[in-house]
Amino acid sequence: MDKARVTELGYLGLGVSDLGAWRDFATEILGMEFLDDDSGARLRMDYWRQRIVLHQGADDDLRYMGFRLSGPEAFGAMQRQLTEVGAKFEVASAAEAEDHHVLEMLRLEDPAGVPIELFHGPQVDLHVPFRPGRGMHGRFLTGDQGLGHVIIRDRGIAESERFYREVLGMRGGVEGRLQIGDQRVDMVFMHCNARGHTVGVGVPGWTKRIQHFMVEVDNLDDVGLAYDLVRQRQIPILMGLGRHGNDKMVSFYMQTPSGFFCEYGWGGGHSFAQSEYNPRGNIWGLDAESPSLRG
Ligand SMILES: [Fe+2]
Known part of the structure; x- marks a missing residue:
């Protein structure tokens, strides 16, 4: 079966x-x-x-x-x-x-x-059009890719990978193999549709259930607008604008009012059909702006 x-x-x-x-x-x-x-x-x-x-x-x-x-x-x-x-x-x-x-x-x-x-x-309210809370250049990219992705805590990436693969039927595995100081950090990313990943684990020392959630927009200018607004309001930024090596998303990470983070991105690529990993994590940017916010 x-x-x-x-x-x-x-x-x-x-x-x-x-x-x-x-x-x-x-x-x-x-x-x-x-x-x-x-x-x-x-x-x-x-x-x-x-x-x-x-x-x-x-x-x-x-x-x-x-x-x-x-x-x-x-x-x-x-x-x-x-x-x-x-x-x-x-x-x-x-x-x-x-x-x-x-x-x-x-x-x-x-x-x-x-x-x-x-x-x-x-419940899908097709009779109630979406009204964005601010002017938007485009719309959120959801559809059959779901609302976005989450990076959550783990108690060992192997156990989490096994659970999301064998129990929930996702696919994926290690996509980031980073060297942080003398520590090798493997990041596991699991997908269940065309979105690059839907669940990720492997953030060292993270204790809340969620480290960040990602939502994607279909117009890069909405990422730029959000970036301007975040800087105007001095909302803490975890990582500045950049492009990821695995899901190709152009994004940045801001702190939510609950302490964990929101990644706001555009241009994500599709999930891997064949496994590969990236030793750096990014193509460009994504510099840590407030390292003290980690963990
Ligand atoms: Fe993310």
Whole structure:
């Protein structure tokens, strides 16, 4: 039987201590749409009802990441696969799935304790056009590449790689083999669609569940505009503009109001069909601007 596979990163849930700061950051810097009603605060990037769900809380960290399955058949096949490999999971009740605006959903954790939701059937509000929070030259690049990617903590890259490959059905492996001082750091990047990677691990000494999330725009001028706004407002920059060696993304990394980072990029290339690694990590740029923000 074919392996059951997730198809994209559909949504993220974040615990944020300062909802107002997140609203301003997400709308005015990133260009996302902010909505807050009876069912909570959320960010839109396209027609989906929600791409990032904001939960008020002191944790300032990732609460869950939602990976999509293609439909009810894949949802069933994934449950059989999880049982076969002995992964612990819990199928959410119909009420919980409705609360998350998906048709069906189950929960599990990755080897580093990062909470995961596997779902199918997201609510897509085709009757409600996306309204960017600031003027945008283009739009967010989502579609069948999902909302973007996340770099998350690990407790050993081999275990995480095995989990995302064998349990969730992603592909990939080591794409960065960096020498930092006398330490060799391997970065593992996993993909599940055309996007260069959807999940990455290997950031040394990172303790929060999430180190950064990446969103991609389809017009380079939106990256330039965000870069200007970030510098005007003196938002800390982790790494300045540059182009990555693996996913070819032109991007920079800014600090979010929750301490972890957001990568804002354009021009990402497609996931590797055959493995390769880069000893430097970048093609140009991406210089560390605030090294003290690491870890
Ligand atoms: Fe990234």
